[in-house]
């Protein structure tokens with residue numbers, strides 16, 4: 001069985017005081033967590049502080065929102081995988097659509113970042129997703145498969161739990177429009193099938209596949225009920241302790257029946 005991951009992408013938000021308050025409030029209502037993992041991805045300047053607050057908290061992990069693939073050197077403004085590890089990171093988001101759109105990150109960049117993360121024992125959370133235009137043209141699956149192959153084909157992966165893939169349709173990010181649970185499931189199932197082609201069935205069954213795009217307290221249960229959806233990558237709703245706690249404490253069919 002795959003352990004679900006509820007990941008918070010804070011994007012470029014929160015100062016140190018706000019971050020401290022948020023994590024403290026979150027831990028009051030969403031700790032301990034069992035049979036699920038929580039990954040907090042703050043901006044770089046908050047990593048050590050947030051890492052300190054969750055240190056020793058079982059099933060809580062720290063993620064960065066970006067990484068550069070070089071080990072060190074004259075790359076002003078960048079952070080290496082080893083630097084992220086030094087801050088306490090276990091995960092790193094790679095290829096978020098905002099980075100692809102505003103900072104022109106290509107599939108090749110994503111490949112190099114994923115490779116560097118894997119080599120440094122950081123779990124990449126690779127993001128893929130189509131624009132509204134691509135969706136309306138019926139190209140969703142082609143687009144996400146192209147992004148998946150571009151970042152992953154040729155990587156060596158010893159086990160599937162070292163990789164996370166997040167399907168985030170661009171039109172659903174920050175818009176309040178979510179893909180339907182069935183729609184998200186269908187795209188994510190195609191991604192898992194392709195992971196099987198790339199790495200073999202055993203590894204494909206271990207990779208956690210997340211959905212992202214306007215996930216909130218009201219829609220998380222239905223999304224998480226889908227067989228191939230192993231978690232959520234949450235933006236806006238992760239900036240408030242009560243809404244993110246409700247997402248972390250999402251209800252399964254079994255818990256609703258009790």
Ligand code: 13P
Pocket residue numbers: 009096168172173174175176212213214215233234235236237
């Ligand atoms: P929202 O949850 O705000 O739509 O953002 C999703 C996202 O981009 C997470 O990476």
